Amino acid sequence: MSATPVLALRGISKRFGAVQALTDVELEIHAGEVVALVGDNGAGKSTLVKVIAGVGPADDGVIEWEGRPVQVARPHDAQHLGVATVYQDLALCDNLDVVGNLFLGREIRRFGVLDEVEMERRSRELLNTLSIRIPSVRIPIASLSGGQRQTVAIARSLLGEPKVVILDEPTAALGVEQTAQVLDLVERLRERGLGVILISHNMADVKAVADRVGVLRLGRNNGFFDVRSTSQEEIIAAITGATDNAVTRRRARSPEASK
Amino acid sequence: MSAKMTKEPSGQGRHAVDAPPAAANAVHPVDPRLLVRQQGFKGYLTESLRKLRSGELGSLPVVLGLAIIWAIFQIKDSAFLSAENLSNLSINIVGTGLIAVGIVFVLLLGEIDLSVGSVSGLSAAIFAVLNVNQGMPEWQAVLVAIGSGALIGVVQGFFFAKVGVPAFVVTLAGLLAWNGLMLQVLGSSGTINIDDSGFVAKLTSYYFTDVGAAYGLAAAAVLLYFLTAFSDNRRRARAAIPSRPTSEIVLRTVGLAVPTFLAAYVLNQYKGLPLALLIFLAVIVLLEFVLRRTPYGRKIFALGGSVEAASRSGINVARVRISVFAISGGMAAIGGLFIASQIAAANQSAGGGNLLMNAIAAAVIGGTSLFGGRGSTWSALLGSLVIGSISSGMALLGVAAAVNFMITGAVLLAAAVIDSISRRTQKVSGRA
Ligand SMILES: Nc1ncnc2c1ncn2[C@@H]1O[C@H](COP(=O)(O)OP(=O)(O)OP(=O)(O)O)[C@@H](O)[C@H]1O
Ligand SMILES: [Mg+2]
Numbered sequence: 001m002s003a004t005p006v007l008a009l010r011g012i013s014k015r016f017g018a019v020q021a022l023t024d025v026e027l028e029i030h031a032g033e034v035v036a037l038v039g040d041n042g043a044g045k046s047t048l049v050k051v052i053a054g055v056g057p058a059d060d061g062v063i064e065w066e067g068r069p070v071q072v073a074r075p076h077d078a079q080h081l082g083v084a085t086v087y088q089d090l091a092l093c094d095n096l097d098v099v100g101n102l103f104l105g106r107e108i109r110r111f112g113v114l115d116e117v118e119m120e121r122r123s124r125e126l127l128n129t130l131s132i133r134i135p136s137v138r139i140p141i142a143s144l145s146g147g148q149r150q151t152v153a154i155a156r157s158l159l160g161e162p163k164v165v166i167l168d169e170p171t172a173a174l175g176v177e178q179t180a181q182v183l184d185l186v187e188r189l190r191e192r193g194l195g196v197i198l199i200s201h202n203m204a205d206v207k208a209v210a211d212r213v214g215v216l217r218l219g220r221n222n223g224f225f226d227v228r229s230t231s232q233e234e235i236i237a238a239i240t241g242a243t244d245n246a247v248t249r250r251r252a253r254s255p256e257a258s259k
Numbered sequence: 260m261s262a263k264m265t266k267e268p269s270g271q272g273r274h275a276v277d278a279p280p281a282a283a284n285a286v287h288p289v290d291p292r293l294l295v296r297q298q299g300f301k302g303y304l305t306e307s308l309r310k311l312r313s314g315e316l317g318s319l320p321v322v323l324g325l326a327i328i329w330a331i332f333q334i335k336d337s338a339f340l341s342a343e344n345l346s347n348l349s350i351n352i353v354g355t356g357l358i359a360v361g362i363v364f365v366l367l368l369g370e371i372d373l374s375v376g377s378v379s380g381l382s383a384a385i386f387a388v389l390n391v392n393q394g395m396p397e398w399q400a401v402l403v404a405i406g407s408g409a410l411i412g413v414v415q416g417f418f419f420a421k422v423g424v425p426a427f428v429v430t431l432a433g434l435l436a437w438n439g440l441m442l443q444v445l446g447s448s449g450t451i452n453i454d455d456s457g458f459v460a461k462l463t464s465y466y467f468t469d470v471g472a473a474y475g476l477a478a479a480a481v482l483l484y485f486l487t488a489f490s491d492n493r494r495r496a497r498a499a500i501p502s503r504p505t506s507e508i509v510l511r512t513v514g515l516a517v518p519t520f521l522a523a524y525v526l527n528q529y530k531g532l533p534l535a536l537l538i539f540l541a542v543i544v545l546l547e548f549v550l551r552r553t554p555y556g557r558k559i560f561a562l563g564g565s566v567e568a569a570s571r572s573g574i575n576v577a578r579v580r581i582s583v584f585a586i587s588g589g590m591a592a593i594g595g596l597f598i599a600s601q602i603a604a605a606n607q608s609a610g611g612g613n614l615l616m617n618a619i620a621a622a623v624i625g626g627t628s629l630f631g632g633r634g635s636t637w638s639a640l641l642g643s644l645v646i647g648s649i650s651s652g653m654a655l656l657g658v659a660a661a662v663n664f665m666i667t668g669a670v671l672l673a674a675a676v677i678d679s680i681s682r683r684t685q686k687v688s689g690r691a
Contacts, residue, residue: 074573075570079573091571095632100560
């Protein structure tokens with residue numbers, strides 16, 4: 001693992017009117033590392049993702065790319081740096097087909113005209129290498145199931161050969177098999193030397209693939225943990241902000257459930 | 260989302276993401292349960308039927324509707340399908356049709372432009388004043404008139420895209436304001452007759468009388484269609500992605516050739532190929548190409564599908580929106596010149612009446628969705644043919660304009676109903 005992180009956030013703050021969604025948030029992602037970002041509903045995870053992706057720039061703070069401070073004011077800036085994002089709400093165009101969505105914003109041209117043949121060929125190739133199975137690459141996105149849309153959104157993020165991939169709750173809508181595939185995919189991205197930010201509410205998923213866990217609580221950092229040396233309880237305590245919380249109380253009531 | 264199952268058939272087990280496909284028949288990322296299209300001609304038929312059932316009606320309703328309308332009028336008055344009447348119809352629809360082409364672009368964004376009628380009238384007035392009163396060369400006056408229309412579109416687009424005023428309010432204000440500007444430009448005279456022998460007057464009165472012109476155009480269109488479809492297919496086959504069977508391409512080509520040559524034959528029975536129709540078709544083909552085959556067109560469709568997705572993928576939303584309103588304004592101006600050409604004058608009532616309604620109705624009747632993201636410039640041709648046929652037939656039968664309005668209104672409602680229902684069907688069958 002290299003010494004300088006590919007992507008580092010320093011003192012990121014962001015407000016929405018009366019809501020201080022993020023306060024002085026720090027985050028570092030190294031190449032070949034999977035960082036899980038966890039926190040309760042409304043903790044600010046998605047907001048942080050949008051800051052990095054240039055969709056909702058921060059009010060305050062610095063984003064460093066490979067050690068240099070950079071401006072990420074528009075989605076284009078983030079794409080240009082090599083940050084690919086899969087949003088929680090997916091953001092696909094229902095009326096376009098799978099190929100159209102995969103290549104949206106970076107269409108392949110041939111004499112200035114859309115090269116549908118090449119785009120379709122590459123789409124099939126990509127979906128193939130990711131073992132993604134969908135009915136046809138030429139049907140509108142609207143006719144895919146939630147999980148299929150999710151896999152298309154993930155495939156889409158990988159087209160631009162990114163260096164950092166951000167996945168905002170990628171497995172939330174997925175079945176058992178697809179979840180396993182996404183987790184495999186995350187590991188494969190790490191092997192390829194990409195940095196991955198994985199947002200998830202599922203502790204099992206986090207423990208399975210993440211190297212480090214960063215906890216956000218009420219828009220602030222609430223500790224970073226090494227996955228191998230930290231118990232699930234410690235992470236949950238950081239998420240809820242107390243060792244005595246609804247989760248531990250529940251476990252105490254039914255000790256066999258916590259094994 | 261629908262409750263469609265996402266789980267794979269059991270027994271496949273978990274395998275690594277980069278593992279080679281488990282079986283030889285899994286070479287393509289195609290779910291074995293769905294939509295695996297049969298090869299050959301039978302596959303084409305079943306595919307088409309499936310699309311129809313799931314609400315992808317395309318231009319089928321409007322073509323059927325047109326056939327019914329023509330049959331009714333022909334039964335009532337045998338002059339309706341005469342070469343003369345059809346030839347005149349093909350010229351009469353061009354003004355409204357060109358405006359409708361611009362409306363198609365705006366509708367694709369899921370927006371509306373209510374100013375196109377006024378803009379078309381203003382454009383005619385600007386042209387007439389510059390050319391007739393000020394003596395500016397005709398081609399310059401034409402360019403200024405069209406440029407003004409596009410500029411108006413940019414201004415309206417700016418208020419919509421940058422300031423955030425709803426498009427229908429901006430263009431409603433435009434409807435009034437540009438009409439006022441037209442009255443101002445025309446001044447006290449009220450009516451300016453344009454030069455009978457000039458280029459603009461020729462727009463709707465010139466015919467290519469040589470029979471070869473109409474047939475040649477038909478042949479060129481059919482050949483062009485066949486060659487692009489064929490070479491496209493060859494490229495697909497070479498890239499080892501699914502291609503259409505040649506029989507399907509041949510069938511589609513024949514399907515195009517029959518109406519095209521029939522139209523050419525009918526036009527040649529009268530005075531030949533009208534220049535106006537040639538320009539209308541050229542504009543439709545060109546702009547359809549822009550919509551389907553260029554990155555710019557893809558951006559328009561993307562915005563009609565999801566503004567959020569479009570902007571996150573780096574599309575400059577404001578710029579596309581402004582440009583689309585510029586196209587709409589520019590097309591309205593061009594349409595206005597054709598309408599002025601027909602009456603050989605620019606006058607105070609130009610761009611008023613039911614022109615705006617007809618242009619919007621034409622786009623919707625032709626099959627462009629009111630909900631954005633679905634449509635084609637061809638719907639401007641089909642829709643304005645329907646509207647033009649109704650008013651031409653009514654005039655032939657000597658029915659009052661009042662009835663004409665009511666029938667056109669009913670047809671528009673029918674088209675909007677079809678649009679809404681097909682959208683719902685598509686939702687149910689998971690296609691919208
Ligand atoms: N566009 C917005 N306008 C106003 N407030 C917002 C906006 N987006 C997010 N917020 C607020 O910011 C806070 C953080 O929201 P965010 O979506 O980042 O949470 P999250 O950690 O992703 O939660 P979840 O786990 O439910 O996805 C919430 O209080 C939310 O209400
Ligand atoms: Mg979230």
